[in-house]
Amino acid sequence: xxxxxxxxxxxxxxxxxxxxxxxxxxxxxxxxxxxxxxxxxxxxxxxxxxxxxxxxxxxxxxxxxxxxxxxxxxxxxxxxxxxxxxxxxxxxxxxxxxxxxxxxxxxxxxxxxxxxxxxxxxxxxxxxxxxxxxxxxxxxxxxxxxxxxxxxxxxxxxxxxxxxxxxxxxxxxxxxxxxxxxxxxxxxxxxxxxxxxxxxxxxxxxxxxxxxxxxxxxxxxxxxxxxxxxxxxxxxxxxxxxxxxxxxxxxxxxxxxxxxxxxxxxxxxxxxxxxxxxxxxxxxxxxxxxxxxxxxxxxxxxxxxxxxxxxxxxxxxxxxxxxxxxxxxxxx
Numbered sequence: 001x002x003x004x005x006x007x008x009x010x011x012x013x014x015x016x017x018x019x020x021x022x023x024x025x026x027x028x029x030x031x032x033x034x035x036x037x038x039x040x041x042x043x044x045x046x047x048x049x050x051x052x053x054x055x056x057x058x059x060x061x062x063x064x065x066x067x068x069x070x071x072x073x074x075x076x077x078x079x080x081x082x083x084x085x086x087x088x089x090x091x092x093x094x095x096x097x098x099x100x101x102x103x104x105x106x107x108x109x110x111x112x113x114x115x116x117x118x119x120x121x122x123x124x125x126x127x128x129x130x131x132x133x134x135x136x137x138x139x140x141x142x143x144x145x146x147x148x149x150x151x152x153x154x155x156x157x158x159x160x161x162x163x164x165x166x167x168x169x170x171x172x173x174x175x176x177x178x179x180x181x182x183x184x185x186x187x188x189x190x191x192x193x194x195x196x197x198x199x200x201x202x203x204x205x206x207x208x209x210x211x212x213x214x215x216x217x218x219x220x221x222x223x224x225x226x227x228x229x230x231x232x233x234x235x236x237x238x239x240x241x242x243x244x245x246x247x248x249x250x251x252x253x254x255x256x257x258x259x260x261x262x263x264x265x266x267x268x269x270x271x272x273x274x275x276x277x278x279x280x281x282x283x284x285x286x287x288x289x290x291x292x293x294x295x296x297x298x299x300x301x302x303x304x305x306x307x308x309x310x311x312x313x314x315x316x317x318x319x320x321x322x323x324x325x326x327x328x329x330x331x332x
Contacts, residue, residue: 005049005052005053006049008048008052008101008102009045009048009049009052010037010045011101012048012052012058012098012101012102013037013041013044013045013048015094015097015098015101016044016094016258016260019090019094019260019261020258020259020260020261021247021248021249021250021251021259021260021261021268022250022251022252022253022259022268023188023191023250023251023252023259039253039254040253040254041253041254041258042254043255043256044244044258047242047243047244047245048244050242051102051104051244052102055104056104057104057105057106057107058098058102058104058105058106058107058244059106059107059108059109059240059242059243059244060095060106060107060108060109060243060244060245060246061108061109061111061150061236061240061243061244061245061246062091062108062109062110062111062246062247062248062260063111063113063229063232063233063236063247063248064110064111064112064113064248064271065080065084065087065110065112065114065131065135065149065273066112066113066114066116066117066118066123066128066131066273067114067118067123067127067128067131067132067273068080068123068127068131068273069202069203069273069274070121070122070123070127070203070205071202071203071204071205072205072290073202073205073289073290073291074202074203074274074275074276074289074290074291075273075274075275075276075290076276076290076304076305076306077305078127078130078131079130079131079134080131080134080135080138080272081272081276081277081306081307081308082277082285082307082308083263083272083273083275083276083277083287083308084135084138084272084273085138085142086262086263086272086277086285087262087263087272088135088138088139088142088144088147089142089144090262090263091108091110091144091146091147091262092108092144092145092146092147094106094108095107095108095146095147096146105146106146107146107147107148108146108147108148108246109147109148109149109150109240109243110135110147110148110149110150111149111150111151111232111236112132112135112149112150112151113151113229113232114128114131114132114151115128115151115152115153115161115164115165116152116165116168116228116229116231116232117224117225117228117229118161119162119165120221120224120225120228121199121200121203121221121225122203122204125161132149132151135149136149150236150239150240152164152165152168154239155235155239165228168228168231168232168235169227169228169231171231171235172231172232172234172235172238173227173228173230173231173234174227174230174231176223176227179223179226179227179230180223183223183226187252188251188252188255189226191250192226192249193222193223193226195249195269196222196225196226197215197218197219197222198269199269199274200218200221200222200225201214201215201218202274203274204217204218233245244258245257245258246258246259246260247259247260248260248262248271249269250268250269263277263285263286263287264284264285264286264287265286265287265288266286266288267287270287270288270289271287272287274289275287275288275289275290275293276288276289276290276293276306276308276309277307277308277309278293278296278297278308278309278310278311279297279300279308279309279310279311280311281311285308288309293309294309296311296312296313297309297310297311297312298310298312
């Protein structure tokens, strides 16, 4: 192994580290202190070494951008807004910066997982389709040339989505009892399970039963979401072997996935599709749930469907987001 290869791989890892989404409090270096990069990110370094030795473009895969939350207390609509756009630009810029260190460059495959578990989170396949179409248009209209998308359609074509989900479970999912035992054992699986329950409780805004019944229902659905998410990860690994695996969920030191944060947020689990964007200063943006944003900020554009919010204490002279950022049709 050449010294140049090692220097390049460690430089690439250092490029990613400031954007890491770790387990625990937000902060890129949480859980890294006291560990060498080899101890904390051995799989990521091995993947990078393979690409660098081959002098090939680095492929990053990210299961993300499924659909907007169905809860109107968290989001303003069903289509991508400024949160998705800023996140996509961040990912595209990250790939461009990788090319500064590794000339063959990089491309990032957004593995949209809305159809994987939409029926379990209360979002119709039609709503997922509308989100996906708008997201692809956003990528094309903004010239984000390092990004592409991948979904169930790429694997099973025109089959119905219920059939596609059944095939995903049959061919790629682990037995439910194995997942339950892992969750009972604690650690990252339990944290992910609890985080998923919290999301499901929040997103089931129209529940008419008791709180106890809601918790029971969400615990059941959380196992289903986790099982299918893992099946989706297995499918991605089969179709795109050797990729650098990213995740929008917090990941512990030593994980085969690298947890990545897309935008600033107090909650380490918050994503653009579960929140709105609040502009807090010049080129400063923060994710917040809609009900919280409306306490401290004003809508930018039509109040019924704004692209984002502007903090009330923000300077009057603060510029709006760049005019060349093209949002989905119907967004301010």
